[in-house]
Amino acid sequence: MNEPSWWQTGVIYQIYPRSFMDTNDDGVGDLAGIRARLDYLQWLGVDALWLSPIQPSPMKDFGYDISDYCDVDPLFGRLDDLRDLLDDLHARGMKLVLDFVPNHTSDQHPWFLESRQSRDNSRHDWYLWRDPGPDGGPPNNWLSSFGGSGWAFEPRRGQYFFHAFLEEQPDLNWRNPAVREAMLEQMRFWLELGVDGFRIDVIWHLVKDEQFRDNPINPDFRPQTGDHNRLLTTYSADQPEVHEVIRGFRQLLDQYPQRMMVGEIYLPLERLMSYYGSAGDGVHLPFNFQLIRHPWDAEAIAATIDRYEAALPAGGWPNWVLGNHDNHRLATRVGAQHCRIAAFLLLTLRGTPTLYYGDEIGMQDVPVPAEAVQDPVEGRMPGLGLGRDPERSPMQWDDGPFAGFSRVRPWLPIAADHVQVNVASLRSSPTSLLNLYHQLIAIRRAEPALALGHYRRFATPPQVLGYLREHNERRLLVLLNFSAQAQEVALGMAEGRICLSSLLDRPAQTVAESVTLRAHEGLLLDLTCE
Structure with missing residues (x-):
């Protein structure tokens, strides 16, 4: 094979910035906090940091509703803080991957503020607008992934706009060449700044059916999974034209040395593999979530690994994920007694591993009382356990009152076990889970058999x-x-x-x-x- 790229041999570490380290005593993590913990991350051995969104946002979905793609939200700092973080990382031989959210903007983004005004302004077709259905209601049956209809009415235009998530997150019209070009410019801004890659949010959602046909009923629907699963997304996601969009992303990234992109894709295996593209024109890593909601059983996992390996196209590089900001914590899912073999699995399989912050110390879901709930998913679909706050709790650095994360009460509750389960305590224990991660990453770096x-x-x-x-x-x-x-x-x-x-x-x-x-x-x- 050719000389491997950093994203093939390295370990990626996901940081949810709100919950990593607070340096300005507002209870929310910030970019300065990430810089303050770089010594730890370098000791751990990770090669790249992936940051969940840090761009300006009304925070209806905590940064996944962007109102300005080319700046940093004051909650996290300034653009200069991002530049300083980049400089520090590169000086240590580490990389930075940013979350990029192209499927939708905030409803406060200037593009949408203009688009919603009338049917004849310069951005009238930058979003998915449709006339009401024959009964005056939504134009079709498409649902929001956050519950309820995916359509919201705008009186000024007398039309509905589609939102795959919150109403405050209108979907862009990726069939419009002007939208494609504008979004490439937003990506170019960060590439010129020096970021090393992007994790592309819900990349399989970007293009919708041109005829806006109704989605079919999901024959496997179970109420406990949420009403949003009542229909298949046959026409509202994973359309063939999405690969044209990805090809444009790839052509842009290829103009910059050693840049990469990861695509967030929750699809069956055979559809997932199509996102590698052909002849090097797809995403470098279609995120592989095969094990993140998998039964924790040796034979079943072995079969899944074999299927994944067999399905990889020529030149496709594998990747593995066991935790992220949208799923219950690894330790909660598999049990504390299995955390060590989970670490082994993640860091010795063939392909690029992505590690979620806190999994290296065995953090578990943190119960969030009703009055402290932040996630809009919990509010829209209560009682189903779909809220994502429990896996987004603050990083546990030490045994102090707020786990060393902040000097004030954080935006989400601190785990009760932080007195024992924290970086300071576990780092000083030679046989701890944290030291296991440290040693596994070191062996992976030293052993080409594990890395390649x-x-x-x-x-x-x-x-x-x-x-x-x-x-x-x-x-x-x-x-x-x-x-x-x-x-x-x-x-x-x-x-x-x-x-x-x-x-x-x-x-x-x-x-x-x-x-x-x-x-x-x-x-x-x-x-x-x-």
């Missing part, structure tokens, strides 16, 4: 996941015990050496013919033939 090597399944008992990572003469074996009992695995060879145990207590131990894994233990073994 081939993936191949290895025969194991039913409750153990095993796979080989091979590069040139190096053969490394990963074994993950998903069970609460010890498991013996035959190695089928004379001898191997344990490089790392998830419990951090078996250094350089030699094993012959077989190895025994303790309950919930992960092992990395060197099987390289002498």
Whole structure:
């Protein structure tokens, strides 16, 4: 293969800026706070930071409703603070990836303020406007992902506009060439500033059906998943023309050395793979969420990994994610006892791993009382557990009153377990989960077999996941015990050496013919033939 890019060999670390570190005592994280914690992030070993949106916004959806694409919201600082962060990161050999939200703007964006005024202004068709249906109601049955109809009426135009999310987040009309060109200019602004890439929000939503046909009923709908799942998004997302838009993004990024983009895509595997494009004209990494809502079972996970690997197109680089700002915390989903093998899984599979802030210390969902709820999803679809506040709680830095995140009460509650589960305490404990992440990332960086090597399944008992990572003469074996009992695995060879145990207590131990894994233990073994 050609010389790998940084985004192929590196580890990406997602930061939700509101919740990482507050330096100006307003209870909300800021860019200066991220800069203040760069020593920690460099020690952890991550190669790139992905920041959830920091652009100006009314914060109806906490930054995913942008009112100015080319600046920084005062809540997080100034544009100069972003420049300083970039300079500091680049000086440390690290990269910065920004969230880019092209599907919709805020309803306070100047483009929409003009568009909503009349049917004949210069931006009248920059958004998705439609006349009322025959009954005077919405023009079709499309739903909002945040509940209710996806259409809102604008009296000044006598028309409805479509919003795939909140009413305050009107969708842009990506069939309009002027919109495409304007958005490329917004991207160019950040590329010229020096950012290293973009995570493109809901990229599969960008283009809608030209005829605005009704979406079909979802035959697998379950009420507990939310009314927004009552219909399939056949005509309101994942249209063939979206790949033309992505091609334009890629052509722009390719004008700048070593830039990349990740696409947020919640689609079945076969549709996900189409977003790699062909001949290098798709997104570099279509986000792979195959495991983020997956049953925590060795055999099922092994089958999913095999399907994903088999589906990758020629030249497609894999990636893996176990946590993000829209899903319950990893430790909450899999249980604290499985966090160590989850770390092993994420950091030893083939492809680029993305780590969500706080997962490295085992942060769990934080209960949020009704009076403290911030997320609009919880307000629109209460009682279904779809609110995203619990996984967005402040980073737990130490055992102080506000976990070292702030000197005042934060915007979301602090976890009750922060006295024990925090960076300061766990960093000083040699066998902690945090130190496991630190060592796994260091080994990944030092071992081409982990960063670049081939993936191949290895025969194991039913409750153990095993796979080989091979590069040139190096053969490394990963074994993950998903069970609460010890498991013996035959190695089928004379001898191997344990490089790392998830419990951090078996250094350089030699094993012959077989190895025994303790309950919930992960092992990395060197099987390289002498």
